Amino acid sequence: MTAKTTRIKGRAWVLTSPDGELYDDIDTDMIFHNRYLHITDLEQMGQYALDNLRGWEDFAQKARPGDVLLAGVNFGAGSSRQQAVDCFRSLGIGAVVAESYGAIYKRNAINSGFPIVILPDLTRIYDQFQNGDQIEIDFETGRLVLNGEKAFDAEPFSTVQMDIYQAGDLFTYGKVLDEA
């Protein structure tokens, strides 16, 4: 098995409110509203991503594969819905960078091999980032580089996060362990 890349590069979306504050506590109903919960096809999910977050209703139309989202504390608070991770996978989003995550959201992202990165202090320094900036992240070291110039220390992937990311998802990871 060839190892998946642990370094990505993408275009930034800084999730701020209409008055310019970085959003904290973005809950799963803002990411993927409960009216779409019956959807089970990954391809169908992307179009609804963030459509209940004020100022970001048209995000799905603007997003491109590889884009990187930046948010404040407790991103993905709320429900256990996998679709709140899967809608970003559906759009091909490269990673989410936040100061912290809701506990269930964190597991769901890790288990589906979707890259989420913790950048401590992001709520203090977010005004250094703008929509469209180029973000490079090394999942192994946690090094995050803004526009090829300025470096930040994000947290590297945890061991289990990297193992599942490399396996692809929790299911494959489980099979790898069984065969070991």
Add this chain to the structure above:
Amino acid sequence: MAQTIIEKIIQAHADTQVKAGDIVWMHLDARTARDFGGANVVKNFRSHYGDAPVDDVAKTFFTFDLVTPANNIPYAINQQICRDWAKEQGVRVFDVDMGIGSHVAIEYGLAWPGSTFVGTDSHLNILGAIGAFGQGMGDQDIAFTFKAGKTWFEVPRTMKVTIEGELEPPCTAKDLTLACLRVLGASGALGQAVEFYGPAIEALDLPGRITLASMMTEMGGIIGLIPPSEEVLAFCRERSRRDDLHALQADAGAEYTQEIQVDISGLEPLIACPPKPDNVKSVRDVAGTKVDSVFIGSCTNGRFEDFAAVAQIVEGKHIAPGMVASVVPATREVYAQMLESGVLQTLFQAGFVISNPGCGGCASGHIGMVGQGQVQISTSNRNFAGKQGPGDNYLASPAVAAWAALAGEITVPRA
């Protein structure tokens, strides 16, 4: 090494010594899915394991509680996918007549003090009310547990919250809960377990414990563990048919990230204002706000005792003209208690809409949606913007909801 309660519970379900921060394989006494997430669990299971059997049918359940019975075609389809697959597998389904899965788990003894329980409901940490470890997980996670009987878990660190003072009427467990939320905020317990102590905690009955434990999710917590009282232990022994249950206690010297005191002496009734559960104010500060609808129920306040308290307030009276007031019992057992005690009749005569058991409106279920400009008092646990529709949702106790239903405006309840 001295351990916290969560370390002890996970220790008893792991093959190694555990401490906070460790990532361990945790064995699960119950693995469940709901009508929400359930169809995705089946889909994930089939695509990864084909026709293979689940690890243990005696520990695997479906609990349908969200859209009960299905009021739209997609949910009807998803529920039937679960039923058909459950039948093939021999897995028990607590169907659309039974009520909220986390409550069914307590009533049917599927969870007990010290047990581990996972499912596709982010409020499964309600099981902290009986000193069990319940955890909501996504549909991939749950499909994996159906097959493996275990999952990886990072042992959470623990925060100790001591409630000082006694709970005095007209305040209820909901006011105590909102008082904690006011102190901790939406992320105050992020990623942590919380142990609750103090005389007011010891005095809580099971429904009150359920209310407090249910809102740990809104404080960012993994679980709020309430050491079970003798009354709770006796209930769980009977329901789970396990005579050997006891209350796990944290060791002296166990490590806490923080020790917080929440003083509830002189507490006034509280209310969480839009648009976030932690936007907590005194009911007095928003008294007089016009109210269009009232929702009483949910996994937070859907027990018989909650409705009996409402019945006591509205008995012989009628809700305000133009008011829409709805009642959704948590479970079929609660519904039966309401029927037999006369509470159902009292609420009916007072003008309430009374539904069959279930979650109510939390995820666009049946009841509790709000239109543009509509103001609702709900006894539920979340009021995020747009969640229930474009209107405004306030979260409060059944007593505050009942007084608002009668007056047509937010009213400070009297003892």
